[in-house]
Amino acid sequence: MPLLIRNARILTLGPGTRPRRGKELADLSIIPAGEVLVTDGKIAAVGPKVEAPADAEIIDALGRVLMPGFVDCHTHACWAGDRLAEWEMKLRGVPYLEILKQGGGIHSTVKAVREATQKQLAASLRERLGAMLREGTTTVEVKSGYGLTTEAEMKMLRAIRRAAAEWPGTVVATALLGHAFEGELDDYARMVVKDMLPEVSKEFPDIAVDAYCEEGAWSVDACVKFFEKARKHHPIRVHADQFNSLGMIPEAVRMHARSVDHLEASTKKDLIALAQSPTLGVILPCTGLHTDQRFMRSRLFIEQGGALALATNCNPGTSPSHSIPLAIALAVRFCGLTPAEAIVAATVNAAAVLNLGDRGTIAPGQRADLVLLHHKDERALAYELGGNPVATVICGGAITR
Ligand code: NIG
Helix, strand or coil: CCEEEEEEEEECCCCCCCCCCHHHHHCCCEEEEEEEEEECCEEEEEECCCCCCCCCEEEECCCCEEEECEEECCCCCCCCCCCHHHHHHHHCCCCHHHHHHCCCCHHHHHHHHHHCCHHHHHHHHHHHHHHHHHCCEEEEEEECCCCCCHHHHHHHHHHHHHHHHCCCCEEEEEEEEECCCCCCHHHHHHHHHHHHHHHHHHHCCCCEEEEEECCCCECHHHHHHHHHHHCCCCCEEEEECCCCCCCHHHHHHHCCCCEEEECCCCCHHHHHHHHCCCCEEEECHHHHHHHCCCCCCHHHHHHCCCCEEECCCCECCCECCCCHHHHHHHHHHHCCCCHHHHHHHCCHHHHHHCCCCCCCCCCCCCECCEEEECCCCCHHHHHCCCCCCEEEEEECCEECC
């Protein structure tokens, strides 16, 4: 049945779906009092007044904010077990990279993931996806990366696909084949290129691949060798400069990475180079809050004309949060974004990271992934802390909440 949402403050986010850069990030292209017609899962019309069929179901927004569904473009939401004991260690002052070096951190989750069945992994991911949807996320990227063997990585990717099939939103899987390593890095990285990558390519030909460039994880050299092979068939993304600036950004830009994510420790020079390239930067402020109160210098990046996206980084180690509203609230407080910039970063720009041009804005022909807030002013989305600002979620044209 067609759906008409009327009497809404509509954040259309403007025409076109190319990533917003620099000053464009502040433009929400608002219709202060308008209507949106949804038919067949898509937006059919938007404007101050639209023609609607007589049988359309009507939602009166009562002047509240209607905006695109959130796109969470960086998560590790498929995991098993928990990291509560390590979190207590961290609270007592043991750094994240030290826990990793001692065989914990990512390796603890690897152990739990290997012990879990595909069905168990899919069920726990499905629960997290449910929580995300309730807070307005209608598209989510989910990485593998806790398998570290071809068999376990494939199990994760299949679990992600299985959970996706049972969820009304869209799940985009990413093969994080360079998250950590066992044995010697060089041998392990060679195994990834020789065995793991071809298996992934066969079953998931369009998937993006990712690596974690960091001390104690993958070196720049290992990442470059891996990406040079992988990029022949797959888009590439990279975690870089989370704790240490190792020089991955120039390489990522050279290899046309879709995004570079984290960036907390990036140098000014690297941030400027990234800002002036087509590669998107992704900020993960929940990680700063949970891990060590360090955040990317996002203002500099935006002022240099960068295309910035925002994500939760939902994972058991550095960011136990599935909430884009929380990520927005933190981006505004700790990364210097305005509420409007944070909204653009979590919608149209996050969709660009996933190469999804059919969402992230409210325009005819776009997928009808919409969020109606409890609020009449979108700044309240960034202002509120810890509540759920989302009243109604429409996913592919269906009201899910
Ligand atoms: O992006 N740092 C690398 N990967 C994740 C953390 C994964 C984990 O600790 O389980 C991140 O922060």
